[in-house]
Amino acid sequence: MDKKERIVQAAIDVFKENGIERTKVSDIVKAAGIAQGTYYLYFSSKLSVMPAIAEELVNTLVKKLEKNVDKKGRFAKQLEDIIVTVYDNLREYRKLHALVYAGLASTEHLREWEEIYEPFYAWMTLRLEEAQRNEMIGEHVEPSSSARLVIGIIESSAEQAYLHAAPPEEEIDKQKRALLQFVQHALHVT
Amino acid sequence: MDKKERIVQAAIDVFKENGIERTKVSDIVKAAGIAQGTYYLYFSSKLSVMPAIAEELVNTLVKKLEKNVDKKGRFAKQLEDIIVTVYDNLREYRKLHALVYAGLASTEHLREWEEIYEPFYAWMTLRLEEAQRNEMIGEHVEPSSSARLVIGIIESSAEQAYLHAAPPEEEIDKQKRALLQFVQHALHVT
Amino acid sequence: MDKKERIVQAAIDVFKENGIERTKVSDIVKAAGIAQGTYYLYFSSKLSVMPAIAEELVNTLVKKLEKNVDKKGRFAKQLEDIIVTVYDNLREYRKLHALVYAGLASTEHLREWEEIYEPFYAWMTLRLEEAQRNEMIGEHVEPSSSARLVIGIIESSAEQAYLHAAPPEEEIDKQKRALLQFVQHALHVT
Amino acid sequence: MDKKERIVQAAIDVFKENGIERTKVSDIVKAAGIAQGTYYLYFSSKLSVMPAIAEELVNTLVKKLEKNVDKKGRFAKQLEDIIVTVYDNLREYRKLHALVYAGLASTEHLREWEEIYEPFYAWMTLRLEEAQRNEMIGEHVEPSSSARLVIGIIESSAEQAYLHAAPPEEEIDKQKRALLQFVQHALHVT
């Protein structure tokens, strides 16, 4: 019922489908079931919906992680589940992911990117801190900066994986394993 | 004299300056010193110049690496120089980098991305292979997949660093050091 | 106030003046006193206004015929008035007539031509039927197909007449008389 | 081998295929197997080839008539063969016919139309004169003006017939018979 929320959801749907350039405001409002003018009561321009979309995407991802990752388990297992979750998420939103980033880049909203990613960084930092407390990763690891590095490498690896329309599943698996090992060594996961 | 090359260079300049949306084909041809129609003799659309730009960017980066990285030196030093080079390069081309990626994403050229990155991957793979031969990194490291991971983490880290218009230099340095350590541990650099 | 009607009228005016190729959509909307984009709310392309123009032209002609032809008079006189009316009409709209036909031919609207001409055919058929009822034309005449033939010969004759920019009036008159006689014999007008 | 002739033939082919607007000079020269610039050695503009095309079309038609119409036969039979020939010819060149007319109309070449049609008019006039000498048509018939009228009605009738993409053959036949009778009555064919 909340109009703003409906607009964001509709925008996610049509951007995901058509990309930025080929998406018209008229497509968004049609999908949202509202009038063209109404859009501008909630967002000042076509692209100004982007930060809201990005926020939604990150929140969705964090929710998925909360669901898929067993915080009580061994860190190696947590890491594996994180990787699987990020990969799956990116596969679904790959196109949109690039578009949102580009959409923010086109405007002056780009610096909000970090802020939007904050919940993801924070979540990962907490995982690392707890793992360190439980001596499941090396003492030298600095949780906050490592969180950013871990997120960065998982996402860039997933992007490489899903660049191709239909990569063979075993290739993906091989990549995931290499990634897991790489991160485990980096963090001295025991 | 080579028209195609002049177009690519001009496109790099104006895209870097103005972004994609605000760049008109007329801007590109003006910068290249050719007629509007001539552009379409070499590229079929505004965005179809993107792969050529990407290629140019990667080649430029590899040249810089060749110049800045001492292949005879210790691997730890090489790694540091690679990081510094990639960071510097991204600072200069940050905007363009995102734009090219988005530009490829808008069209169906995205899958060419991997192919375009190939020279960078190949170069890095060679470095890792040699380091392994010289026992400067762990035996368990698989050069080819690790090359992709290393490149991915360096670039994503650099992107995070330069997201803000004017990040404090010491913050950048701290990040670089964390990154270096992360990769060194991952590769068991001795 | 009806926008669509205003567009059609404006299009008739500027096409008549300049021909198809030299008419820009911007000319039409300027003449209609509306914005460029508004045109595309009513017609999907520059040429898609053509059928509407053709319809208007035929309706105008039928109105003129209704006015100039005395249905109560002898058929020979009616025929003469029809010829004069069609000639006069074609003189005014000669250029446009060819253009509309060509405009329809360029698109896939050509088959609508018959449909658009229908009012004219119907009117002429009625004239022939009544004349036959009153025994002013031969019994052998089949009104419907003859109507098409009569209209065809009058128009093609008029086109030949006004092919030249300024044909001498007596030449035109001679042609009209030859045409009248031709049709009278064909129909056995008494 | 004659370049000019090859251009005209190529132009006929591509105009017939694509219409005027969608035909580019580059299409014509490609079909003619010559270079772009060469076209302009023979014709001053894209449309200035039109009169030559029209001439070719008329000459082709007259040749067909010479072949199909038995000058020694009864006039009624001649008329029938003329009708059949014109119908067949128009079916093949229907699209081009309208286009050439429109092409001439767009430029200032339109007045050449009569001149181009002259061979057809002359041929028909000869037929009527001979028929009159042999007392196969009425004395009142004036051959020259009647020739124009007969040609006009046959062509307009054929145009009506082939307006539809695929008209039923029996409908066409019915139309031809009505046309034949109409003209026979008009000329008092015995």
Added chain:
DNA sequence: TATGAATGAGCGTTCATTCAT
């Protein structure tokens, strides 16, 4: 004569945004 790369004026169309209701 012949070539075909280069030209650049020109235009149809799109679509984000506005505003009277």
Added chain:
DNA sequence: TATGAATGAACGCTCATTCAT
């Protein structure tokens, strides 16, 4: 708040024509 018809600036692309070779 909500509407959606109207706006009009903006631009990618085409293609007839030219001209140096």
